[in-house]
Amino acid sequence: MTDRALSVVRAGALTTVQDLGRPGHAHLGVPRSGALDPPAAALANRLAGNPVEAAVLETTLNGCTLRPRSTVTVAATGAPCRVTVDGRPAAWGAPVRVPAGALLDVGPATAGVRTYVAVSGGVAVEPVLGSRSTDLLSGLGPAPLTDGAVLPLGRPAGPHARVDVAPQPAPPAELVLRVTLGPRADWFSPEAIRVFTSRPYRVSPASNRIGLRTEGPALDRAITRELPSEGMVLGAVQVPPDGRPVVFLADHPTTGGYPVIAVVRTPDLPAAAQARPGTPIRFVTAGRRR
Amino acid sequence: MRTLPVGDDALLVEVSSGEEARALHAELLRRRAEGSLAVREIVPAARTVLLDGLTDPDRLAAELALSDAPPAPPHARDVVRLPVRYDGPDLHDVAAHWGVPPDEVARIHAGTEFSVAFCGFAPGFGYLTGLPPRYDVPRRATPRTAVPAGAVALAGPYTGVYPRSSPGGWQLIGTTDAVLWDHTRVPAALLAPGTRVRFVPVDGS
Numbered sequence: 001m002t003d004r005a006l007s008v009v010r011a012g013a014l015t016t017v018q019d020l021g022r023p024g025h026a027h028l029g030v031p032r033s034g035a036l037d038p039p040a041a042a043l044a045n046r047l048a049g050n051p052v053e054a055a056v057l058e059t060t061l062n063g064c065t066l067r068p069r070s071t072v073t074v075a076a077t078g079a080p081c082r083v084t085v086d087g088r089p090a091a092w093g094a095p096v097r098v099p100a101g102a103l104l105d106v107g108p109a110t111a112g113v114r115t116y117v118a119v120s121g122g123v124a125v126e127p128v129l130g131s132r133s134t135d136l137l138s139g140l141g142p143a144p145l146t147d148g149a150v151l152p153l154g155r156p157a158g159p160h161a162r163v164d165v166a167p168q169p170a171p172p173a174e175l176v177l178r179v180t181l182g183p184r185a186d187w188f189s190p191e192a193i194r195v196f197t198s199r200p201y202r203v204s205p206a207s208n209r210i211g212l213r214t215e216g217p218a219l220d221r222a223i224t225r226e227l228p229s230e231g232m233v234l235g236a237v238q239v240p241p242d243g244r245p246v247v248f249l250a251d252h253p254t255t256g257g258y259p260v261i262a263v264v265r266t267p268d269l270p271a272a273a274q275a276r277p278g279t280p281i282r283f284v285t286a287g288r289r290r
Numbered sequence: 291m292r293t294l295p296v297g298d299d300a301l302l303v304e305v306s307s308g309e310e311a312r313a314l315h316a317e318l319l320r321r322r323a324e325g326s327l328a329v330r331e332i333v334p335a336a337r338t339v340l341l342d343g344l345t346d347p348d349r350l351a352a353e354l355a356l357s358d359a360p361p362a363p364p365h366a367r368d369v370v371r372l373p374v375r376y377d378g379p380d381l382h383d384v385a386a387h388w389g390v391p392p393d394e395v396a397r398i399h400a401g402t403e404f405s406v407a408f409c410g411f412a413p414g415f416g417y418l419t420g421l422p423p424r425y426d427v428p429r430r431a432t433p434r435t436a437v438p439a440g441a442v443a444l445a446g447p448y449t450g451v452y453p454r455s456s457p458g459g460w461q462l463i464g465t466t467d468a469v470l471w472d473h474t475r476v477p478a479a480l481l482a483p484g485t486r487v488r489f490v491p492v493d494g495s
Contacts, residue, residue, distance in 0.1 A: 026333045027409060027483055030413045140473065180298065229410060230302060231335050253410065255411070
């Protein structure tokens with residue numbers, strides 16, 4: 001192992017390697033995967049001087065602790081948190097120099113769920129089907145980080161960005177998700193459509209990279225027969241037999257047999273990735289974009 | 291043929307049979323190959339084909355509404371042969387559903403030519419059709435928490451082979467040593483939509 005590497009001192013609750021994912025293989029049953037909050041991951045890369053496709057770390061709620069073997073530039077974005085280098089406070093949302101052998105601690109998120117940690121050169125694990133992303137549904141890509149693991153780093157692409165503070169959206173206190181009804185809205189009663197688009201839901205603690213699960217009023221079906229499996233898109237709001245909508249996130253299955261009542265607008269999904277369990281959700285109908 | 295908008299940049303094209311879905315899928319792949327269809331994903335399924343990542347879904351929907359149902363494409367020439375031992379724990383249950391002795395399940399299954407209607411559930415998991423409707427079987431009432439890799443299984447009108455160990459509710463009738471999915475291999479998936487498949491009994495059945 002060269003010194004372009006990162007030792008994992010504390011893996012955290014769930015830290016995975018993520019990049020832009022592996023779209024283009026859905027017909028083989030391969031989820032797209034990739035960072036759940038793509039703008040935050042892209043910003044972390046830009047701050048660390050990486051191209052947008054470089055692989056970053058995606059933490060879940062309680063951060064992680066890393067020790068680079070060579071001097072690197074890192075940036076933490078997404079869910080805000082305390083960042084320290086050898087115990088000294090460092091910036092969140094800005095480039096931070098971490099000397100070789102120093103301890104970088106990305107602390108628990110003070111709001112939101114997922115902090116992104118970009119390291120200059122990018123995490124250089126072996127790609128699978130063109131992507132380094134961990135796919136938790138199908139097990140493709142590297143396993144989630146474990147204490148003591150060592151991750152290879154790539155060569156730095158260029159100088160880090162010259163910014164002091166990059167603006168980032170605050171994690172949502174209330175999640176407002178704009179949806180386009182369909183393709184299977186007609187499988188639900190008019191009352192169910194009204195409930196879905198007017199009553200409050202909450203983020204369920206059972207949410208994960210596959211889907212944002214919800215708690216709230218169950219949606220009744222107008223058509224109760226079985227739906228033959230059909231292709232699923234990112235942001236699809238699928239309604240399983242318990243009637244509680246599930247918003248499909250990056251590791252969603254490529255086909256499914258429960259009807260999709262609506263699809264969440266793609267620009268609203270990063271906020272969904274940062275909404276903590278218990279966060280109120282409102283689904284708001286919006287016409288199609290064009 | 292009916293097109294349903296899916297969000298801002300996808301279309302679900304619905305047809306009335308698996309055979310029509312196969313023809314539509316082949317036609318859409320042809321259009322993409324000739325450069326007249328720009329799309330990120332073409333995902334065939336039981337009665338639909340999903341087109342995801344379109345720049346102008348409305349225009350394509352209008353176009354498809356005017357076009358005739360495409361003719362059935364010729365079947366792929368090559369046949370993937372999967373060696374199988376008919377030793378699954380649900381062989382007797384399936385025999386009971388079919389109303390035949392267990393040996394006969396193996397004979398009927400191995401005598402059928404299958405084709406991959408679509409993939410899903412897991413990378414490399416194909417939904418294979420070919421058995422006549424009278425051999426449809428229900429899923430198991432209680433799914434297994436772990437089905438081994440290589441398990442050959444039935445559910446509804448489909449046969450499938452588990453590419454890796456996973457939970458599953460299908461009826462297990464046999465086992466294959468074929469590697470269904472290997473991401474270091476090109477192609478990674480042994481079975482893709484349209485692939486023809488035969489199960490070849492090997493010793494131990």
